[in-house]
Amino acid sequence: MDWRSITFDWTRARAFLVTAEEGSLSAAARALGLTQPTLGRQVAAFEEELGVTLFTRAGKRMDLTEAGLKLIDHVRAMGAAANALSLAASGQSxxxxxxxxxxxxxxxxxxxxxxxxxxxxDDAPGLRITVIASNAVRDLMRREADIAIRHVRPTQPDLTARLITHDEAWLYASADLIARLGPVQNPADLRDAPFIGYDATDTYLRLLGEQGYSLTPDNFPVLTEDHHVQWALAQAGVGMIAAPAWLGDAESEFVRVLPGTDPLVRFPVWLVAHREVHNSRRVRLVYDRLAEEIARTVQTG
Structure with missing residues (x-):
C-alpha cells in the first residue's frame, strides 16, 4: 500500500462522529467546545471529502443516512484508537x-x-491547568477532562474513582429575609417563605417534602440552575437557598435556617480520572492535592 497517497483529516471525522452520537450540531459543538458554524463546516467538509451525504437534517436533529450508518462504526473504532493513543501517551509522562x-x-x-x-x-510552575466549571457530567472517556469532581459514582470500567468525603447542604437565607418572615422554629413556619429553585423544581420540592417542608411551586418565584446567581439572589433577600456548610456558614450575610435540624441533603464527593491518565505524574499530583483539599474544606465546614 502506498501510504503517501492516503490523506485523512481526523478533525473532520471526529466532528462527524460526535454529531452522530449527540444527534445535533448544537449538542456536538458543546461537547467539543466549538462554535456550531465551525462544527457544521467540518461536517460538510468531511462529506465533501468522502463524496457522500452523511446526515439528513430534520429541524435541529441530524440523522445518519445509509452511507453514514455504514461508516459510523469504522469512525467510532478510529475514535477509540485515537483516545487510547492519547491516554497511553499522557499516562507515560x-x-x-x-x-x-x-x-x-x-x-x-x-x-x-x-x-x-x-x-x-507554586510547586509545579510548568503545569497548565484548565478549569471547566459546569454542573453537567463531562465525558472522561473522550478526554473532555483529565479529572472530574462528581457527586455520583462513575460506572465506566476504565475510570478510577476515589470517594473523598460526603458533603452536606442546609437552608440559608439573608438576615433581612429571616426578619421579614418572623420566628422560624420548624419547617411549618416556612410554608409561605420564598425559595430559590432549580429548573427541575419537582426534584427540589420532593427533597424538601421528605424533610417535612410543605411547599408548592408558588414558593419558588425565581428559578436558576446557576449556583452563583442563586447566591446573589439570596443575598438580595429574594429567597432561601440550599448550600454546603463550608460555604454558607462562612458568609456573614447569611444565617442557617433551622440550624438544629438535619441537613437537607448529604451527598458523596468522588474524584474521578481515567485509569491510564491517572498514571501521569502531573495528573496524579493534581488528583492527590484535590483529594486532600476537598476533604479538608468539606470536613471543616
Missing part, C-alpha cells in the same frame, strides 16, 4: 509539566479549586 483539565460544579470550581491551584502553581 513523568514530567510534572503540561496540561491538566479539571471539571467540577460551579461552586466547587469557584470556591475549592482556586487555593489548590495557587499552591500547585
Amino acid at each position: 513523568d514530567e510534572i509539566a503540561g496540561e491538566v483539565t479539571v471539571t467540577a460544579s460551579d461552586l466547587y470550581a469557584a470556591h475549592i479549586l482556586p487555593p489548590v491551584i495557587a499552591r500547585l502553581r
Whole structure:
C-alpha cells in the first residue's frame, strides 16, 4: 500500500462522529467546545471529502443516512484508537509539566479549586491547568477532562474513582429575609417563605417534602440552575437557598435556617480520572492535592 497517497483529516471525522452520537450540531459543538458554524463546516467538509451525504437534517436533529450508518462504526473504532493513543501517551509522562483539565460544579470550581491551584502553581510552575466549571457530567472517556469532581459514582470500567468525603447542604437565607418572615422554629413556619429553585423544581420540592417542608411551586418565584446567581439572589433577600456548610456558614450575610435540624441533603464527593491518565505524574499530583483539599474544606465546614 502506498501510504503517501492516503490523506485523512481526523478533525473532520471526529466532528462527524460526535454529531452522530449527540444527534445535533448544537449538542456536538458543546461537547467539543466549538462554535456550531465551525462544527457544521467540518461536517460538510468531511462529506465533501468522502463524496457522500452523511446526515439528513430534520429541524435541529441530524440523522445518519445509509452511507453514514455504514461508516459510523469504522469512525467510532478510529475514535477509540485515537483516545487510547492519547491516554497511553499522557499516562507515560513523568514530567510534572503540561496540561491538566479539571471539571467540577460551579461552586466547587469557584470556591475549592482556586487555593489548590495557587499552591500547585507554586510547586509545579510548568503545569497548565484548565478549569471547566459546569454542573453537567463531562465525558472522561473522550478526554473532555483529565479529572472530574462528581457527586455520583462513575460506572465506566476504565475510570478510577476515589470517594473523598460526603458533603452536606442546609437552608440559608439573608438576615433581612429571616426578619421579614418572623420566628422560624420548624419547617411549618416556612410554608409561605420564598425559595430559590432549580429548573427541575419537582426534584427540589420532593427533597424538601421528605424533610417535612410543605411547599408548592408558588414558593419558588425565581428559578436558576446557576449556583452563583442563586447566591446573589439570596443575598438580595429574594429567597432561601440550599448550600454546603463550608460555604454558607462562612458568609456573614447569611444565617442557617433551622440550624438544629438535619441537613437537607448529604451527598458523596468522588474524584474521578481515567485509569491510564491517572498514571501521569502531573495528573496524579493534581488528583492527590484535590483529594486532600476537598476533604479538608468539606470536613471543616
